[in-house]
Amino acid sequence: MLYIGNHFISAYQGKSTPCNIKSGTKTIADSAFFACGDLPNITIPKSVTSIGDEAFYSCLDLASITVDPDNPAYCSESGVLYSKEKTEIIRFPKEKAGDSFAIPTGVIKIADGAFEDC
Structure with missing residues (x-):
């Protein structure tokens, strides 16, 4: 995984093990997990305050x-990534268990690519 200071820039495109972003990281770059098709899950620490566009693009096994x-x-709920106030869905993991998903009351925005390949 590539960091510059407290900024997470990129994960190895073939990453296939869970990813725990290190504590103290402030930002996750645009397309940081691009083509990490085998990545099963990601843990985001309390320090991350900004996630770039399409950060999880092509995370097919997430x-x-x-x-x-x-x-x-x-915040996350049942594995889905939301803004803290749960007014925006940022990423719905493609491999999340279940046959359906109801968008929670209060969601007013869905990020570009939030349901990619679902």
């Missing part, structure tokens, strides 16, 4: 995203 409950900008 089953869940977990966010530290103390994160001020993001």
